[in-house]
Amino acid sequence: MIRIVLPPHLRTLARVDGEVELSVAGPITQRSVLDAVEAKYPMLRGTMRDHVTQLRRPLVRFFACGEDLSHESPDTPLPDAVAKGSEPFVIIGAIAGG
Amino acid sequence: MSSVRILVGTRKGAFILIADGARKRWKVSGPHFAGWEIYHMKGSPVAPDRIYASQTSGWFGQIIQRSDDGGKTWNTPGSGPEELRSADGMPKGESNKFVYDGVPGTHQWYDGTQHPWEFKRVWHLEPSLNDPEHVYAGVEDAALFESRDGGKSWRELSGLRKHDTGPKWQPGAGGMCLHTILIDPKNPQRISVAISAAGAFRTDDGGATWKPINRGLRSQYIPDPTAEVGHCVHRIAMHPSRPDTLFMQKHWDVMRSDDGGDSWREVSGNLPSDFGFPIDVHAHEPETIYVVPIKSDSEHYPPSGRLRVYRSRSGGNEWEALTKGLPQRNCYVNVLRDAMSVDSLEPCGIYFGTTGGQVYASANGGDTWKPIVRDLPAVLSVEVQTLP
Numbered sequence: 001m002i003r004i005v006l007p008p009h010l011r012t013l014a015r016v017d018g019e020v021e022l023s024v025a026g027p028i029t030q031r032s033v034l035d036a037v038e039a040k041y042p043m044l045r046g047t048m049r050d051h052v053t054q055l056r057r058p059l060v061r062f063f064a065c066g067e068d069l070s071h072e073s074p075d076t077p078l079p080d081a082v083a084k085g086s087e088p089f090v091i092i093g094a095i096a097g098g
Numbered sequence: 099m100s101s102v103r104i105l106v107g108t109r110k111g112a113f114i115l116i117a118d119g120a121r122k123r124w125k126v127s128g129p130h131f132a133g134w135e136i137y138h139m140k141g142s143p144v145a146p147d148r149i150y151a152s153q154t155s156g157w158f159g160q161i162i163q164r165s166d167d168g169g170k171t172w173n174t175p176g177s178g179p180e181e182l183r184s185a186d187g188m189p190k191g192e193s194n195k196f197v198y199d200g201v202p203g204t205h206q207w208y209d210g211t212q213h214p215w216e217f218k219r220v221w222h223l224e225p226s227l228n229d230p231e232h233v234y235a236g237v238e239d240a241a242l243f244e245s246r247d248g249g250k251s252w253r254e255l256s257g258l259r260k261h262d263t264g265p266k267w268q269p270g271a272g273g274m275c276l277h278t279i280l281i282d283p284k285n286p287q288r289i290s291v292a293i294s295a296a297g298a299f300r301t302d303d304g305g306a307t308w309k310p311i312n313r314g315l316r317s318q319y320i321p322d323p324t325a326e327v328g329h330c331v332h333r334i335a336m337h338p339s340r341p342d343t344l345f346m347q348k349h350w351d352v353m354r355s356d357d358g359g360d361s362w363r364e365v366s367g368n369l370p371s372d373f374g375f376p377i378d379v380h381a382h383e384p385e386t387i388y389v390v391p392i393k394s395d396s397e398h399y400p401p402s403g404r405l406r407v408y409r410s411r412s413g414g415n416e417w418e419a420l421t422k423g424l425p426q427r428n429c430y431v432n433v434l435r436d437a438m439s440v441d442s443l444e445p446c447g448i449y450f451g452t453t454g455g456q457v458y459a460s461a462n463g464g465d466t467w468k469p470i471v472r473d474l475p476a477v478l479s480v481e482v483q484t485l486p
Binding site: 007009010012013038041042043044045046047048051052057059060093094 | 132133134155156157158159160161174176177190191192193194195197
């Protein structure tokens with residue numbers, strides 16, 4: 001199972017508490033994980049990446065294993081620890097403002 | 099006994115204020131969608147417990163919410179429990195998918211260059227007058243969308259954005275938003291809209307084709323003050339019994355049309371300032387209108403720090419200040435364009451919200467005012483439902 005941490009506002013929107021665990025078929029990548037999240041929680045479509053271009057929204061970031069993966073290709077395999085479920089794939093709303 | 103339900107959108111969530119017909123004791127619920135900007139909420143005229151809400155965020159984009167029980171519970175359309183088990187398999191999750199029709203093209207940017215149309219948010223939701231599943235959405239960058247399936251999916255009525263003048267439209271300080279949608283109750287094929295800062299437009303064929311309706315507007319701050327488009331229209335109001343009479347609060351100037359917008363004349367009269375945002379019409383007196391004068395476009399607060407609603411009982415030109423119950427010193431709030439509404443009780447109730455978080459109510463046509471709440475986040479919109 002892949003562990004996913006959603007930002008608080010998206011947890012509210014999806015009506016989930018804490019981490020989400022999903023089974024993801026095939027290679028474990030940003031794209032396949034986000035596809036699985038959106039399939040289970042369709043109300044999140046368009047909130048993390050654009051409906052049409054599938055590009056990450058500018059103020060949404062992806063982290064795993066202490067690394068910022070936001071600028072990685074969506075088809076790059078995620079770290080083994082994420083694929084094995086020992087570390088979560090973390091989606092956050094960028095800290096902006098002052 | 100009749101009751102009143104006020105739908106308040108704020109910078110940090112939605113609030114619902116409910117009172118019986120006496121309009122003295124209010125029950126406040128919220129915040130709904132806490133932390134999100136709620137640009138607008140509006141109920142269906144034929145199914146008042148069906149309410150649509152525009153929820154938006156710089157981080158996570160646009161969300162459309164829908165309630166079918168008067169605001170007690172909400173769902174993003176198409177993702178309710180029954181829809182998650184649909185025969186089609188995966189729900190589409192397209193209630194927030196606003197995609198311009200075809201190649202979006204460009205409009206004028208602040209520096210005079212051309213800039214691509216980019217969807218940002220829904221400013222205004224206008225439910226159809228006769229079908230609760232049918233709702234219009236006015237969006238930034240300016241365009242008109244409609245849903246005929248209760249908000250599950252949206253399509254652009256692109257004849258508006260593709261009007262020949264589209265490349266000349268430009269954003270106002272608040273963005274290039276389509277903020278006013280008026281459906282003619284006598285002829286639903288006729289819809290008038292207003293865009294900052296392009297002006298007003300009208301369709302007579304249900305949205306297929308549009309024409310600018312800005313003749314008579316004069317805006318000194320644009321290169322051609324009487325241009326066909328480019329006017330910063332802040333709000334238009336209409337009484338349902340007289341759909342050919344429109345009242346407009348322009349950036350500067352309060353205007354009136356008696357021919358559906360084909361021509362306008364100024365009715366600012368003796369207002370202390372003719373800058374402002376909202377304008378509304380009394381529910382039972384089509385010639386009684388309300389505005390909130392604001393000092394100027396760079397000083398967005400009431401003149402002299404005195405919050406005054408102005409009422410004209412003659413359809414403009416002669417105005418009286420309504421001050422009883424409103425702060426008359428040290429008041430420096432603004433009242434935004436969608437933040438005034440009326441009920442249809444007798445006497446007519448008038449309501450408005452401020453950027454300081456107050457929602458004021460008058461249960462006597464504006465003669466006296468009281469705050470219902472004082473400390474909400476900045477109020478973006480106020481809509482009132484009169485319930486049987």
